[in-house]
Amino acid sequence: MMTHSDVINSVPQTATPGTPAAVHQLLSARRFRPAETLPWVLAMAAYFVLPQYFQLGAQILIMVLFALSFDLLLGYGGIVTLGHAAYFGAGAYTAGLLAKYGWGEPLSALLVSGLVAGILGTLAGAVILRTRGLALLMLGMAVSLLLLELANNLTDITGGADGLQGMNLSPLLGQFDFDMFGKTAYVYSLAVLFVAWLLLRHLVNSPFGRSLVGIRQNPARMQALGVSVWARRLTAFAISSALAGIAGALSAQTSQFVSLSVFGLELSGMVIVMLVMGGTGRLYGAFVGATVYMVAQDMLSKDQPTTWLFWIGLLLILLVLFNRGGLLGLCDAARRRIVNKEAP
């Protein structure tokens, strides 16, 4: 067992050319790995190989973005709310109203919608994050349900239960019309998702992102490091809601319609299901979970909604009881098993 003085005398201090292995390991976590190009390769392949599924594809990409935004809050921040649809919906209606009342340029409208949702998130979050547990869950829900009621009642503006119609979108980048096959929608959604993903990937590897994980695991510890837990969480909430708003705006712009369901509990629940299925707190869980869910839903739920509900429910129960961290967690476990088997 090394003593204190042994170490002082033998181990070289830092700023030597050979950076200690531990430091190396820490810093290399941020580097891009080849496997990370996979989702994008697949998405681009789908463009060529599955042209009849552009609409569905765009919806999937939008849900991936929505799930990603929620993962920042839930998976990284550890904040459990059932009302994330509030910000999706805020973005959707903003984009819808802009397009309906003369602002047809999609990209700028997208950014404005994200901004609106982000501001809403900041205001709501400032209040909600003062609570925890059931109160936090409830207040999160309350925001989305409140907005749902408002949208339902302000029929003149939002179209109420009939939904917002009459959106008039100019061609994207002045060139690409939103065609009825969804080609533009698909590429547009993919591009937005890509940028958002780059941003989020950077954030979770930044000091901010890592401190967020620390807060999730042990808020008292982080406070003892001088961190204002509320302020960090609020930042996460703001970013998360802005991105959710962008997803909502994309949804509105690509389908040229906004219904009340953008504020609904079903949507809030759906995004939790997608994340849990794919694996929370891992960025790619959103990709896997949203894709699998949307594809399965498209295939199964139209004909047999009851059966669909049953199996999804059962899946959730099993996921929790056997706690493997979703599909990505299962993959990890399988990989570890294989590695252990191969090791001598």
Next chain:
Amino acid sequence: MSLPVIETRGLRRQYGSFIATDNVDFSMKAGERRALIGPNGAGKTTFLNLLTGQILPSGGSVLLNGADVSRIPMHRRVRRGIARTFQLNTLLRESTALENVQLAVLEHQGLGGRLFGGAAAQRHAADVAMDILSTLGMSVHAGHRIRDLAYGRQRLVEIAIALALRPKLLLLDEPAAGVPPADSHLVMDTIAALPDDIAVLIIEHDMKLVFRFAHRINVLVQGRMLTEGTPADIAADPQVREVYLGKARHD
């Protein structure tokens, strides 16, 4: 006469009719080595929590370097120079020792909330963290996950994190608790080698550690400060003996 690093005046904390901390006066100077002892349930951890700001007092005041911080929340007090370790490890178990300390360094440098441009900061902080771990003899273990480390070494990482905050006052809550006897010298050596400009208050039950390390000892019983003195004074004090040994001797 220099200002005490930490001072409490008539500090009181009660829960309903239960008085956890009863009119405590306490002070420490820079560089002092103090131990706080007392039977279980005496309120030592409560007192510590009042110093750090994890709980707020019902009465009295806490002064840090002469400034009244009684109502200031914990995270702001930390920025003014108080750091603590926890009785039960609060390390991020899935992260490495280096990552844990690096986080603390980043926070201390005010860069913990950085969204952009953090790459250089993280590199620098990792180096600083490595330094700190080295001075504690942990450079070999820096890259190991906390859950893979022996408990004694985990306690050292707790201390390393607190040191990363460059505190003026370091509060150690039972640092040797739960450490197997074979490893306890690790903790003891580390505490003995702490920098001289930091004031250190240690809550401990391990009397060997206390008597070896402390310049002065405070005894807390049922929320009240029973007495304070040098190790020799305390060892000889009949009141202290009675508190620890109870009335058994008299039977």
Next chain:
Amino acid sequence: MNTANILVGIAFSGAAYAMVLYMTSVGLSVTMGLLGVANLAHGAFAMAGGYFLVTFMDRLAVPFGLAVVLACVAVGGLSLVLERWVYARVYKATELDQVVLSMGLIFVGTAIAQFVFGAQPVRVVIPDAIGGQLAAGGGFTFPVYRIFLIVTGLAIFAGLWVTIEKTLIGARIRSAVDNRAMAEALGLNSKQLFAAVFALGSVLAALGGAVGADVMAIEPEYALKHLVYFLIVVAVGGLGSVKGPFLAALLLGLGDATCKILAPEFGGIFIYIALFLILLVKPNGLFGRA
């Protein structure tokens, strides 16, 4: 005369709804407070109570009173099984896990209900003895069943309050809520106690669901449809409290009835704003323990 009639009408339907809400939610308050389990699927027990009631009455020609009792017993048994095999595993799990688990249970419950009973709400036939209207002079008439509901709700409240505050069992429950480890060290078999409390909560929900079928229709979507209101009652009332949900249910029930009659478009909005304000000032609810 007309205003008075309206006010009385509000008071009655509001209070009746409040009582049903109370009975279905109080079990959730106790299980969340005691077991610390965020069980969003609690409403499914209420729904099951209603479905069992209908099954016993329609298929087995059991009279109303007995059928209610049997329904409660059935749901109690079901809940014990679920507690042992499913819920007990998540007592120590994260909040997210518990939320997701209960979401899964709601989905499964809804799917099963839809499969067995169809998507339409089922009708409960109220016996003549407690049905119809009661004329009480001055032109007022009261629906007798509503009175029955109010009386039942009050009785449940009184019974619970006395049990929790005044009996030994209640003291045991309260001590286990405050400090489980300590209570166990003192010889309390918390496993059995928790199972018993869970069953109690579910039985109460079943009772509320069964007798309240007139007010809150029994349909597959029941658990989801009323989830928000159950949670509001519990969050506002305070976890682990018996009084809190009572007050919260009254506020919600009367508020809801008032809004329905006076300002139908804005009812929902007031409720959520009130929820916001109350939880801001008292995040643990009106009577919650910290």
